Amino acid sequence: MNTDREPVIRVRDLVTHYGERQILKGVSLDVYSGEIMVIMGGSGSGKSTFLRFLLGLHVPTSGSIELLGQDITQLDSQEMYALRKKMGVSFQGGALFNSMTVGENVQLPLREHTDLDDATIEIMSRLKLELVNLGGFDKLMPAQLSGGMVKRAALARAIAMDPRLLFFDEPSAGLDPVVSAELDELILKLRDALNMTIVVVTHELDSAFKIADRITVLDQGDILLVGTVEEVRNSDNSRVQDLLNRRPRDETIDPDAYMARLTNA
Amino acid sequence: MQYVISERPGAVLLSLAGEIDLSNSPQARKLILAQLDSGHALAVDLSAVSYIDSSGIASLVEGYQKARSENLRFALVAVSDATMKVLQLARLDQVFPLVASMDEFNA
Numbered sequence A: 001m002n003t004d005r006e007p008v009i010r011v012r013d014l015v016t017h018y019g020e021r022q023i024l025k026g027v028s029l030d031v032y033s034g035e036i037m038v039i040m041g042g043s044g045s046g047k048s049t050f051l052r053f054l055l056g057l058h059v060p061t062s063g064s065i066e067l068l069g070q071d072i073t074q075l076d077s078q079e080m081y082a083l084r085k086k087m088g089v090s091f092q093g094g095a096l097f098n099s100m101t102v103g104e105n106v107q108l109p110l111r112e113h114t115d116l117d118d119a120t121i122e123i124m125s126r127l128k129l130e131l132v133n134l135g136g137f138d139k140l141m142p143a144q145l146s147g148g149m150v151k152r153a154a155l156a157r158a159i160a161m162d163p164r165l166l167f168f169d170e171p172s173a174g175l176d177p178v179v180s181a182e183l184d185e186l187i188l189k190l191r192d193a194l195n196m197t198i199v200v201v202t203h204e205l206d207s208a209f210k211i212a213d214r215i216t217v218l219d220q221g222d223i224l225l226v227g228t229v230e231e232v233r234n235s236d237n238s239r240v241q242d243l244l245n246r247r248p249r250d251e252t253i254d255p256d257a258y259m260a261r262l263t264n265a
Numbered sequence B: 001m002q003y004v005i006s007e008r009p010g011a012v013l014l015s016l017a018g019e020i021d022l023s024n025s026p027q028a029r030k031l032i033l034a035q036l037d038s039g040h041a042l043a044v045d046l047s048a049v050s051y052i053d054s055s056g057i058a059s060l061v062e063g064y065q066k067a068r069s070e071n072l073r074f075a076l077v078a079v080s081d082a083t084m085k086v087l088q089l090a091r092l093d094q095v096f097p098l099v100a101s102m103d104e105f106n107a
Helices: A047-054 A077-084 A102-113 A118-131 A147-158 A177-194 A205-211 A229-233 A238-244 A255-263 B025-037 B054-069 B081-089 B102-106
Strands: A007-018 A021-032 A036-040 A062-067 A087-090 A165-169 A197-202 A214-219 A222-227 B002-008 B011-020 B042-052 B074-077
Touching: A007 A047, A007 A197, A021 A047, A021 A197, A021 A222, A036 A047, A036 A177, A036 A205, A047 A062, A047 A165, A047 A197, A087 A147, A102 A118, A102 A147, A118 A147, A118 B025, A118 B054, A147 A165, A147 A177, A177 A197, A177 A205, A177 B081, A197 A205, A205 A229, A214 A229, A214 A238, A222 A229, A222 A238, A229 A238, B002 B025, B011 B025, B011 B054, B011 B102, B025 B042, B025 B054, B042 B054, B042 B081, B054 B074, B054 B081, B074 B102
Parallel strands: A036 A197, A036 A214, A087 A165, A165 A197, B011 B042, B042 B074
Antiparallel strands: A007 A021, A007 A062, A214 A222, B002 B011
């Protein structure tokens, strides 16, 4: 990965809280143009929280998050709206509108954000459905799709606008191994053909190792390691190895902090 | 995006160059459809296209569909690597007539 380039995602000293509880404890990270960065970590590591802050869904306690050169913690809502047009997001649950056909769901961002001709929008949305192997399914309703198909339809909608940044929350969760592998292939192809920068949050090791240029390992709100697949595999950090080998964590408890959480004192 | 239209024997050559994206693909679409509306066979040179998004691809698809329905010859000429990658992603490299040069188009 050529690190001479300017990062398209630049996070510095990101600290976040949910209520009193600190979730991210000063995270810094660079992601470069055309790179596939996988954010890994166990449950409660802060990886989904990190994604939500990258998308500008919450305001951090402190720190900065630059996307395509703009610090999103400083943008007003109009500037954020303009930036969001260059971002695609595919959430874990799919989040399709059930009252619209699959095709209308994919067309929605184009109808909301562009003045393109109807014919262009329809061809674009069908092209995206072809890419995710849902060619010809545009007239179906989401309720008629399987879980894997919903996920792929959601991806088609996420890339409807040809975004420069694509964010993925747990792409493989709940999918059978074949569909999951197809999705991994598609992520790689999207990057190669459209030069998208892609951030994938996942706890699926196979998927992470297959698609990642680099992996960020989060643990309890801290970055344990940022490195290539090889570097992560060979890391001698015991927490990284616990994660790779699926060993339960054996953390020491801070009695005061624990009591404070239990008693809200 | 820049473009040049040149009349060739029996066809019009539309050469597109630079980046084709949401901001200018409607213009590319109009150029393509206008030539076909005039009943011209159309060759679209993409050798100098450095980036094309799916709105640009959609404009080419719509043009090709129109050409087919009106029995007009249509081809993409000297497709750049960047464009070819996008065509291949959508498997449209197996759909569009692709030629290396105007000589091949006229052959």
